[in-house]
Amino acid sequence: MILFIREIKSNMKSFIIWTVCIVSLIFLSMSMFPSFSADAGAIEDMMKNFPEEMKKALNISSLNLGEALDYFTYIFQYVLLFAGIQFMLVGASMLSKEETEKTIEFLYAKPITKNYIVTSKLLTAIVQILVFNVTGALFSVISFNLFADNEYKLKTLVLLWLSVAALQLFFLSVGFLISIFIKKTRQVMPVALGVVLGTYFISIISSISDQVSFLKYITPFKYFDGIRIIRDGSIDTVYIIICFFIILASVTATYVCYNNKDMNV
Amino acid sequence: MNIIETKNLTKYYGKHRGIIDINLQVEEGEIFGFIGPNGAGKSTTIRTLMNFISPTSGSAYIFNKDCQKQSSYIKKSIGYLPSEVNYYDDLNAQQLFQYSAKYYHKECTARIRELSEYFELDVSKRLDEMSFGNKKKVGIIQALLHKPKLLILDEPTGGLDPLMQNRFFDLLENENKAGTTILFSSHLLSEVQRMCNRVAIIKEGHLLKVERVETLREEKYKKVKILLSNPRENIESLSEIGENVVISKNKVEFMYKGKSKELLQRLNAIECDNIWIEDPSLEEIFMHYYL
Numbered sequence: 001m002i003l004f005i006r007e008i009k010s011n012m013k014s015f016i017i018w019t020v021c022i023v024s025l026i027f028l029s030m031s032m033f034p035s036f037s038a039d040a041g042a043i044e045d046m047m048k049n050f051p052e053e054m055k056k057a058l059n060i061s062s063l064n065l066g067e068a069l070d071y072f073t074y075i076f077q078y079v080l081l082f083a084g085i086q087f088m089l090v091g092a093s094m095l096s097k098e099e100t101e102k103t104i105e106f107l108y109a110k111p112i113t114k115n116y117i118v119t120s121k122l123l124t125a126i127v128q129i130l131v132f133n134v135t136g137a138l139f140s141v142i143s144f145n146l147f148a149d150n151e152y153k154l155k156t157l158v159l160l161w162l163s164v165a166a167l168q169l170f171f172l173s174v175g176f177l178i179s180i181f182i183k184k185t186r187q188v189m190p191v192a193l194g195v196v197l198g199t200y201f202i203s204i205i206s207s208i209s210d211q212v213s214f215l216k217y218i219t220p221f222k223y224f225d226g227i228r229i230i231r232d233g234s235i236d237t238v239y240i241i242i243c244f245f246i247i248l249a250s251v252t253a254t255y256v257c258y259n260n261k262d263m264n265v
Numbered sequence: 266m267n268i269i270e271t272k273n274l275t276k277y278y279g280k281h282r283g284i285i286d287i288n289l290q291v292e293e294g295e296i297f298g299f300i301g302p303n304g305a306g307k308s309t310t311i312r313t314l315m316n317f318i319s320p321t322s323g324s325a326y327i328f329n330k331d332c333q334k335q336s337s338y339i340k341k342s343i344g345y346l347p348s349e350v351n352y353y354d355d356l357n358a359q360q361l362f363q364y365s366a367k368y369y370h371k372e373c374t375a376r377i378r379e380l381s382e383y384f385e386l387d388v389s390k391r392l393d394e395m396s397f398g399n400k401k402k403v404g405i406i407q408a409l410l411h412k413p414k415l416l417i418l419d420e421p422t423g424g425l426d427p428l429m430q431n432r433f434f435d436l437l438e439n440e441n442k443a444g445t446t447i448l449f450s451s452h453l454l455s456e457v458q459r460m461c462n463r464v465a466i467i468k469e470g471h472l473l474k475v476e477r478v479e480t481l482r483e484e485k486y487k488k489v490k491i492l493l494s495n496p497r498e499n500i501e502s503l504s505e506i507g508e509n510v511v512i513s514k515n516k517v518e519f520m521y522k523g524k525s526k527e528l529l530q531r532l533n534a535i536e537c538d539n540i541w542i543e544d545p546s547l548e549e550i551f552m553h554y555y556l
Contacts, residue, residue, distance in 0.1 A: 002368060103352060106407075108317050109343070109345040110340060111339075111340040111369065
């Protein structure tokens with residue numbers, strides 16, 4: 001509990017900044033929906049002239065942006081991206097910052113185990129994910145109320161935010177595992193961004209070309225594709241299973257590697 | 266009872282040598298010095314004892330408990346001061362002490378105040394605004410606040426001014442009298458000389474010797490320095506009895522071990538402007554003996 005409380009406090013500021021930014025993104029975008037839907041016809045016409053590949057790349061080929069939920073889903077893919085980056089950074093820095101800031105000697109000298117350290121930090125991040133998604137869901141309901149005449153299904157919104165949470169857990173656990181091998185602070189940013197943006201582009205490529213559609217199995221952005229969620233009203237079980245096992249494997253590997261790792265100061 | 270015991274403790278960092286076959290016993294109530302040049306393996310040994318790194322082979326025990334398997338249990342009763350002190354930038358000293366104390370589930374407020382006053386430390390100052398010496402004080406207080414049974418200090422005096430060093434040593438002596446065992450690493454022999462009952466000398470990863478400080482001093486070596494009146498003086502008689510004889514122009518220096526009378530008789534035959542006969546420092550004894 002001691003380390004958990006300390007972690008919650010020391011990570012509070014950056015968590016609030018990220019959360020406020022992402023929630024504002026949703027809120028501001030939704031506030032533009034009324035004027036956007038008024039001109040929906042013109043926009044539809046314009047988009048008809050877009051090449052098909054480009055529409056696929058932007059993930060708008062099957063979206064009707066005049067519909068509130070479709071419009072929301074379009075914004076939602078950027079929420080996924082930023083939320084992914086946020087928790088990839090959290091995962092990649094939580095354990096490694098103790099070593100890069102050389103505070104690890106203080107922590108290791110305390111009567112606690114390495115498992116306790118990993119668990120406390122993991123729990124902190126999970127609590128952050130919970131708070132983030134409850135806040136996000138709340139503000140999306142509010143924005144639908146204010147700007148889109150309540151044109152949403154609660155179940156779909158809940159599914160969308162559950163998928164954000166799952167995506168964050170995915171990047172968090174991968175970040176934790178990677179962070180064990182990070183030796184310098186300046187490595188955190190490029191590695192974290194590289195993984196998230198890399199998988200994001202893979203998801204785009206896998207939608208454009210059928211030849212590489214197998215790539216959809218290695219990118220979490222495909223697991224939690226907002227468009228499929230609002231069309232089907234569910235998340236594909238295969239993806240849930242893959243995601244679950246990647247998270248499980250990463251977390252297990254984190255515990256094992258961290259226990260066998262020498263302090264590196 | 267041995268507080269610390271290592272058996273053939275060996276650590277390689279990949280192919281690089283850390284320490285090789287270290288066998289060490291530190292008894293309860295001792296102040297045990299750990300001496301060696303930089304890179305000899307002092308910190309490696311200490312970090313292995315603290316389970317910061319795991320040994321390549323061999324084993325280590327503290328309070329008769331395995332340092333690897335029961336590390337968190339052992340650490341309840343250990344105070345550790347790292348050679349480089351680094352703490353959380355967002356805390357001030359008082360917050361850090363309270364945070365540290367929580368891990369020991371002990372009420373340490375009075376002790377924190379006492380120690381802070383003793384070292385004249387401003388506890389309201391943030392750690393990232395502190396000087397190196399003040400950070401060291403924070404480290405010392407942090408290591409002592411839960412009244413540990415064993416103190417492990419890795420080069421503890423770096424950064425402290427002489428006044429604070431003296432206070433620190435006085436404090437350690439008092440703690441030791443109250444029953445605390447102390448392991449103290451240093452590359453400065455004078456510190457060890459002042460504080461320790463026994464010293465271990467480590468060089469290039471090997472433990473060279475463990476010796477009582479008194480025994481080392483009892484080796485009746487004298488350091489003799491002579492300023493000759495006449496540079497052409499015949500000093501062969503001195504070269505015969507002296508060890509490590511160094512001659513430069515009219516200055517002669519050597520180490521002498523033997524009867525004082527014989528030394529004086531030989532000196533008597535020589536014309537000299539000045540003469541010094543001193544106890545060598547431990548440093549010089551070590552240099553002479555082992556290194």
